[in-house]
Amino acid sequence: MGILLAIFLTVLAAIVAISFYYEHPKGEIPHGISERQKFYVLHFLMNFGFGLATFLDKVGIISEVHLLRVIMETIPPLKDTRLLIKDVRFERVKVRIYQPKASSNSLRRGMLYFHGGVGRLGSIRAYERTCRYFCRKTNSVVVCVEYRLAPEHPYPAQFEDCLTAAIHFLRTAQDHGVDPSRVVICGDSSGGTLTAAVAQALVNRRDLPKLRAQILIYPFLQSVDFDLPSYQQNARVPILLKERTLVLGLKYINLDLGFIKELFKGCHVSEQQRLKYQKWVSPDHIPHEFKTRGYKPSPKSPPSEEICEMAKLVFDPVFSPLLAEDSVIAQLPETFLLTCEFDVLRDDGLLYKKRLEDHGIKVTWCHLEEGFHGTVFLAVFARLIRFRSGTQGLEKIVNFLRLM
Template identity: 35%
Template sequence: MKGAWVLLAAFASFTAYYVYLPLPSAIAEPWKLMMLDAVLRSIQDLSNLVHFFGFSHHLRVLNFVSGYMSKLDAESCDNVKVTDTVFDGVQIRIFDPIEKRDKTLKRGVIYLHGGGWTLEGARMRTYDQLCRAVAEGVNAVVVSVEYRILPDVHFPEQLNDALHATKYFLQPDVLAKWSVDPNRIALSGDSSGGNLAAAVCQQLIQDGNAVSKIKLQALIYPVLQVLDFNTPSYQQNMDMPILRRFLMAKFWLHYLNGNSKYVEPMLVNNHTSFDVSQAVALRERLNWSSILPSGIQKHFKPVVQTVGTPELIQEVPAIFDVRASPLIAEKESLKLMPKTYILTCEYDVLRDDGLMYAKRLEDAGVEVTNDHYEDGFHGCMIFADWPLYFSVGARTRDNYIKWLDENL
């Protein structure tokens, strides 16, 4: 009996150690966030363990476990008809509002889910709930794109899937089939999906063959650059749930088909050092000391190395591809962007990616709404329903839908 109590005490101590994180008091519902983060870390640790013993790739395990816990069939309800289909070889889930507010055509929203280019999202509970809410709240046909994911494909295949699906939907006959107004279409996405949405928008605007133009782009805590892992938000929130700096660097390397051994050099910006010629012309577009407000910069200093890791650049040339890092696009390209909504969260490593993109777009003459949440954390908007409810999740989702409804 004494031994059992010792084991119980040891287990309780380990659990408390694993779960507890020293979080800022201003962050939304910190204890609930600790518990959620512990569950997500346990899934990541399990996937890494399976990978270590050679049973399967850790990203496949991560996706399988996440999907097993939350994947939903295409079930329609009283207000929204849900259909799984294929657009130009890409899996799609469509959310079509059943009750029209009037006899005019409906609006359209193309949605690209997040998940580090790794997790299947369109069929997961969190994104299913989000897209239903958007379809009903905006009276819009929501096209949720299930692009191919890591580790089966790498950049630029995820982008190609998103681009092909978008172009397919923009065809006049397809829009007519779904009763969508070709002049009222938004392109949206969160996190890595925000990356794809921004890249697709840039590609479409420059494509003279695009049948219809995007009226709006709405980016939710988007990841927009791979060149600087020491922006103030990366430094401030490097160990913050749900997306730590180390994990974001790993996601980037997987996406760009690089070796994980380069994580540490990337974390100290060895890939954009002074001796890397490709980085010289791009550095000014990422000079956060001149782009971000002083209140955001706080006491943080830029990190630029004198000598870098040349083999990293040679093995991962896509690091400097604007399709991977939409933030580094030239000003002439940014001038062509549509009216933009960017949601950012204070306790998110990607906060400054969004803030810098908002500023660069504004400087290029684009109308931008930056919706910033002082108590927000990465991924919060998909946690707006039971059983993963956060008040900041509900607020971000409601305000996002309100903006779409008022501007689309």
């Protein structure tokens, strides 16, 4: 009887999840991606997962965020006998350290990794393959940070944990066989946001070694303009649809989802802010070649005093690192920046690249012509799941690290 009930509930959940899939915004598979069938399957599975999570949350079986966390941690990797792996704490923050077993006569390079997941998803377990890969391929000591997640731990707890871990690692690097002058911080998606924010927070610290570099993998960097060319061109391109981007971001900082349309129109930006930020956030700063797939400038709606007040948090450089002052940007370390053509966040990266280069910061830029948001994360999985663009991105990151 119990087995039959379980089967019935599973089938019911699947049927309802599929219906939720068809209620979600449909994606468009761009012609520039050659692995179209695989990409379509990925998109279907993503929407199915979101749909199932929504359904089970509505019927009170499991919360949406907890199910999505479970899904991200599926398919754990096998043991790796080439590495020493241990869980410790950097003060209050849980971390996992990956070290090559092979002995070394000198101190190694160190990498601190901040995982993606919009501050609500992701974990050490979900990024186990990624960190093992970087450890093996670059002979580095890699530290993955298990920062606290929202909504249980509201923003900016995530940034605070990452900054705490970075400070601790820089102070104790030699205890872990790491040269303090060769510490790199890295993150993908919202982990890239955290990476940029931590690098900015450290620029004026005179009591710590300087970061050797920062690696930003398709990061979210600004919340001023959600109508940049990449937002228009890739609004319906999986897996990070334009609407999903803002929904996840607002959930992360616990803002009312009812204001999404107004945010898309720019009603959250006051006239004073518009004047200040236009020198950093403007489609005029996006190279022409990135507008050829289509771009139509849209007039900004007048600001709403209520929405401007509600949205003040999104202009904090911790949430939008592109909005940091020039005095901070000018002190940032050498940067590796990865962008994807078919990603709504592409232009965030292009604008940050320009700001860094305008201040004389050396930038190694990797643009994946067939890339989409999440492709690097998938690159460490089996061939059925990974895409060529992600593999290319990983290789570029490894080559950059080997020079550090």
